[in-house]
Amino acid sequence: MLSMLPQVLVDGLTLGFMYAVVALGYTMVYGILEFINFAHGDLFMVGAFVGTEVLLTFEALGTLEGMNPFVAFFITLIVAMAITGALGVGIERVAYRPLRGAPRLVPLISAIGVSFLLQDLVRFSEAIYRNEFYLNSPQLFTGSLELGFATVPQKAIMVMVIAIVLMIVLTLFVNKTKWGIAMRAVAQDQSTASLMTINVDKVIMLTFLIGSSLGGATGVLFAQNYGTIDPYIGFILGLKAFTAAVLGGIGNLRGAMVGGVIIGLLESLSGAYMGPLTNGAFGAEYKDVFAFSILILVLLFKPEGLFGEAVKEKV
Amino acid sequence: MPLLELQNIHTYYGGIHALKGLSIQVEAGEVVTLIGSNGAGKSTTLKTICGQTRARQGKVLFDGQDITAMKTHDIALAGIAHVPEGRRIFPKLTVRENLEMGAFSVTDKSVIDEGIERAFRFFPRLKERINQKGGTMSGGEQQMLAIARGLMMKPKILMLDEPSMGLAPILVEQIFEIVTELNREGMTILLVEQNANQALSVASRGYVIQTGEIILQDDARELLSNPQVREAYLA
Numbered sequence: 189m190l191s192m193l194p195q196v197l198v199d200g201l202t203l204g205f206m207y208a209v210v211a212l213g214y215t216m217v218y219g220i221l222e223f224i225n226f227a228h229g230d231l232f233m234v235g236a237f238v239g240t241e242v243l244l245t246f247e248a249l250g251t252l253e254g255m256n257p258f259v260a261f262f263i264t265l266i267v268a269m270a271i272t273g274a275l276g277v278g279i280e281r282v283a284y285r286p287l288r289g290a291p292r293l294v295p296l297i298s299a300i301g302v303s304f305l306l307q308d309l310v311r312f313s314e315a316i317y318r319n320e321f322y323l324n325s326p327q328l329f330t331g332s333l334e335l336g337f338a339t340v341p342q343k344a345i346m347v348m349v350i351a352i353v354l355m356i357v358l359t360l361f362v363n364k365t366k367w368g369i370a371m372r373a374v375a376q377d378q379s380t381a382s383l384m385t386i387n388v389d390k391v392i393m394l395t396f397l398i399g400s401s402l403g404g405a406t407g408v409l410f411a412q413n414y415g416t417i418d419p420y421i422g423f424i425l426g427l428k429a430f431t432a433a434v435l436g437g438i439g440n441l442r443g444a445m446v447g448g449v450i451i452g453l454l455e456s457l458s459g460a461y462m463g464p465l466t467n468g469a470f471g472a473e474y475k476d477v478f479a480f481s482i483l484i485l486v487l488l489f490k491p492e493g494l495f496g497e498a499v500k501e502k503v
Numbered sequence: 504m505p506l507l508e509l510q511n512i513h514t515y516y517g518g519i520h521a522l523k524g525l526s527i528q529v530e531a532g533e534v535v536t537l538i539g540s541n542g543a544g545k546s547t548t549l550k551t552i553c554g555q556t557r558a559r560q561g562k563v564l565f566d567g568q569d570i571t572a573m574k575t576h577d578i579a580l581a582g583i584a585h586v587p588e589g590r591r592i593f594p595k596l597t598v599r600e601n602l603e604m605g606a607f608s609v610t611d612k613s614v615i616d617e618g619i620e621r622a623f624r625f626f627p628r629l630k631e632r633i634n635q636k637g638g639t640m641s642g643g644e645q646q647m648l649a650i651a652r653g654l655m656m657k658p659k660i661l662m663l664d665e666p667s668m669g670l671a672p673i674l675v676e677q678i679f680e681i682v683t684e685l686n687r688e689g690m691t692i693l694l695v696e697q698n699a700n701q702a703l704s705v706a707s708r709g710y711v712i713q714t715g716e717i718i719l720q721d722d723a724r725e726l727l728s729n730p731q732v733r734e735a736y737l738a
């Protein structure tokens with residue numbers, strides 16, 4: 189049983205890094221607006237579809253075969269990030285900004301509406317365009333690395349490398365650049381930030397741009413790693429990434445990253461070991477229960493999360 | 504033409520009529536103080552100038568343009584630095600980052616560095632604490648940082664909302680010395696205070712505000728010896 193542990197950890201880390209990057213989108217927006225962008229998981233889904241459509245188009249044109257897989261991958265990633273980033277900014281503009289200042293529940297309901305809208309739009313357009321809305325993504329990386337104790341598929345390495353690069357770039361941006369510091373300033377005190385000539389609306393747009401494009405990038409990673417996508421993949425994955433953000437301390441970037449990896453590992457471990465440990469009473473099909481039990485436990489006993497502050501000051 | 508002029512300003516909070524036809528002028532190079540007791544409308548006046556609350560009636564003119572309806576960040580960009588009541592330091596940014604945010608509109612890196620050096624000259628204490636988080640500093644240090652942060656944008660006018668509030672007498676003394684020194688270097692200052700005695704001794708002119716109205720305005724020296732002022736604010 190223990191012999192499969194390295195494999196389980198590799199799978200868990202791959203999954204966890206995806207949760208981590210999506211969790212960043214939730215936590216960034218929450219940090220500034222104290223608002224849970226329920227449609228964020230669906231931007232991830234749109235990213236997966238955009239990326240897959242790009243690859244399918246290359247394939248149809250016959251260019252994919254001769255292409256360096258890394259080049260194809262980066263083009264896919266860039267296109268998906270650009271489109272989901274722009275989509276996120278547009279959604280903020282039409283569905284959230286007009287509701288700023290309304291009671292908290294109102295933008296939340298708007299976000300749930302946007303979430304359904306995105307799912308149905310993707311389903312509808314794929315149904316028209318391809319007659320089906322389940323897509324199989326062309327696979328760019330099919331080899332794997334034999335480590336002896338575990339097999340690491342190339343695509344999983346790509347997932348982890350890209351996720352880590354995205355997290356490092358975001359961390360540097362937020363800590364070292366003028367607009368990144370402005371983002372933190374706006375999260376701490378919007379009205380004072382505007383006294384410093386900071387255009388708060390622009391900072392919020394930037395937050396949605398970055399968060400959404402990170403979500404879109406993860407969609408591409410997901411499609412590469414699991415092959416099949418549908419318009420509803422954003423829901424469960426979004427909820428788990430949100431759980432990761434809460435576990436880490438919502439609003440806290442480092443917390444989202446650590447929380448994502450923890451949730452991914454737990455899910456993988458429980459999927460592998462719950463069946464054997466309970467003599468088959470609970471199998472891998474219950475692995476999702478873990479993530480959400482964690483959500484409930486965190487909310488009950490440590491609502492500020494691993495890295496959050498006990499009392500959130502908000503003037 | 505005055506650098507800053509408020510013409511017949513009426514500001515409301517819902518049904519509360521906070522400013523009732525307020526008119527104020529500040530000439531370039533002056534220190535003008537606005538004194539009054541709790542709830543008189545001093546902070547509301549500054550907030551109305553920088554667009555954090557909106558005048559329902561009246562005009563705010565600054566440096567030849569009508570800024571009444573402009574966005575807060577654009578008003579700041581026009582050259583108004585507002586050091587708000589309660590300091591409002593970004594608690595989780597370091598001292599340096601707080602100063603850099605003050606200079607958000609400045610694109611020239613060397614100008615920012617000069618600004619930081621200048622802030623250290625005025626407030627040597629900040630230099631030792633450059634990497635400390637703003638929220639962990641003492642009240643006095645936070646006030647120094649707030650003023651230094653306001654100066655970073657190279658404003659045409661500096662508006663200070665009760666900078667002496669909650670500070671030990673020595674620090675209060677120091678803050679008023681810095682006001683004088685900044686003014687000597689040419690800075691125009693609008694100083695809101697409850698500490699009327701000290702405010703009037705550094706200002707050239709003063710306004711007394713009571714329940715949203717200016718009830719007195721005069722040279723600072725005249726106000727200091729005005730029996731009405733002495734009784735209400737200098738007792």
Ligand SMILES: Nc1ncnc2c1ncn2[C@@H]1O[C@H](COP(=O)(O)OP(=O)(O)OP(=O)(O)O)[C@@H](O)[C@H]1O
Pocket residue numbers: 516519521539540541542543544545546547548588697
């Ligand atoms: N956000 C607000 N909502 C409702 N009423 C407000 C608000 N802010 C201020 N007021 C009211 O407006 C009036 C003026 O308040 P303001 O803060 O301008 O007074 P102040 O002169 O700055 O007083 P202090 O010296 O205590 O700071 C007060 O009656 C106050 O209660």
Ligand SMILES: [Mg+2]
Pocket residue numbers: 545546547588664
């Ligand atoms: Mg006040």
